[in-house]
Each structure stands twice: as C-alpha cells, then as structure tokens.
Amino acid sequence: MQYNFLSTVELISGKIFFSFALLIAISPIASAEIITDQLIGRLIEEKLPAILYEHKNKPWELGLYSITVKKSGKSTFSSDTRQMNTSLPLAIAISSTVNQTFMGEKINIPCQSLFYTNGRFTITPLLKPTDIRVSVAIDIPIPAANLDCRGFQLPIRIPLEQLVDNNKVQWQQTMASEINTLLQENGL
The missing domain is CATH 1.20.5 (Single alpha-helices involved in coiled-coils or other helix-helix interfaces)
Known part of the structure; x- marks a missing residue:
C-alpha cells in the first residue's frame, strides 16, 4: 500500500x-x-443630557421642594431579539423648605437629600411593513431615603414613589415619541 x-x-x-x-x-x-x-x-x-429631570419649587404637604435627577455614571446597553435595554445610574438631589406652623410658631427649616439608584429603560421596537415604532417602559426603583432637615429625618420614599408613578406614563410616552420622531426623520 x-x-x-x-x-x-x-x-x-x-x-x-x-x-x-x-x-x-x-x-x-x-x-x-x-x-x-x-x-x-x-x-x-x-x-443623554447631564440633567435628565428637574423641577423647582413644587408644593407638597410640608412646603415647597425641588428635585434634580442626573446621570451619575456610565450607562449600559444590551439587546436581544425583541427589545433593547439601558441601565443608567442616577443621582437624585432634593431640596425643600419645610414651612409649617407648630404650636402657633411658624417653622421654616431648609432640608436636603441626595441618593442614588439605577434606572432601567426597555425599548421595544414594533416592526411594521411601512414603518417602525417603539414603546418604552421605565423602571426607577426608589431606595429608602430621608430628607435631612437640620438633623431631623423625614422619610421620603413614599412621596418619591408617588412622583414616579404619577409621571411614569408621561415620561414613557415622551421618550417613545422622541425616538419615533427620530426614526421618522431618518426615513424608518
């Protein structure tokens, strides 16, 4: 062989x-x-802008408050066959002035809080033969947080969760609208 x-x-x-x-x-x-x-x-x-959300001098049960939500780190992005996911570290700063009358005396105390959380944004494209549309879901977990009023601690987790709940649908619609506009401007 x-x-x-x-x-x-x-x-x-x-x-x-x-x-x-x-x-x-x-x-x-x-x-x-x-x-x-x-x-x-x-x-x-x-x-993404440095300041993601802000409002000033809004009334609440103890007086007026201002809130600023900023990016506090690098975002992460991932996608799969159905959706795109972004995770974004957030710094939330709150300042307030407590204006109350207590036992006939007017109390005016400045307060502040700074805490961090991680916002998650899920973008789901809806592919149609003639165009592309997206829907957006937002999740912003609020950790236990207090407003420091010269040493007196006021828990603010529940009012902040209500703020997110009251604005979430509008924020989601605004984000989806902005992305959809961008897609249309680029012929998609």
Whole structure:
C-alpha cells in the first residue's frame, strides 16, 4: 500500500481552511450584536443630557421642594431579539423648605437629600411593513431615603414613589415619541 503524502496534506489543509473560513464567517455575526450594542451604548452616553429631570419649587404637604435627577455614571446597553435595554445610574438631589406652623410658631427649616439608584429603560421596537415604532417602559426603583432637615429625618420614599408613578406614563410616552420622531426623520 502506497502512502499518498500529498493527498493527506490537502485533506488536513482543507479541514483547516474550512474551519478557518467557518470561524471568519460566524465571527462577524456573533460579534455584530456586541458591536451594535457598543455603538448604541456610546450614542446614548454621548446624547443623554447631564440633567435628565428637574423641577423647582413644587408644593407638597410640608412646603415647597425641588428635585434634580442626573446621570451619575456610565450607562449600559444590551439587546436581544425583541427589545433593547439601558441601565443608567442616577443621582437624585432634593431640596425643600419645610414651612409649617407648630404650636402657633411658624417653622421654616431648609432640608436636603441626595441618593442614588439605577434606572432601567426597555425599548421595544414594533416592526411594521411601512414603518417602525417603539414603546418604552421605565423602571426607577426608589431606595429608602430621608430628607435631612437640620438633623431631623423625614422619610421620603413614599412621596418619591408617588412622583414616579404619577409621571411614569408621561415620561414613557415622551421618550417613545422622541425616538419615533427620530426614526421618522431618518426615513424608518
């Protein structure tokens, strides 16, 4: 029996070439999601304003308050076959002046609070033959937080959860509208 060295080399090199070609062919597909996620994540980082939400001198049961919600770190972005998810560290600063009358005396105490949470935003594209629309879901968990009024601590978790609940639908609709407008402006 004669050993054919040339055909063995061709067989081995053919298998190596096939494996290498398969790796190259699959590699862009496997890393495309990662690259796309990275690009979208970078766009979000660059385009999000530093102050995400703010209002001043709003009345509440103890007087007036102001709130500012800012980005406090780098966002993360991921996607799957149905939706896109962004997680964003938030710093929430609240200042208030408690204006109350107690036993006939007018009390005017400045108060403040700063706490951190992680907002999550889920964007679900609705692909139609003629256009693309998105819906947005927002989740902003409020940790236990207090308003420091010169050493007197007022729990504010419940009023903040109510603030989020009262505004969540409007925030979601506004975000979806802005994204949908952007899609339309770009012919999608």
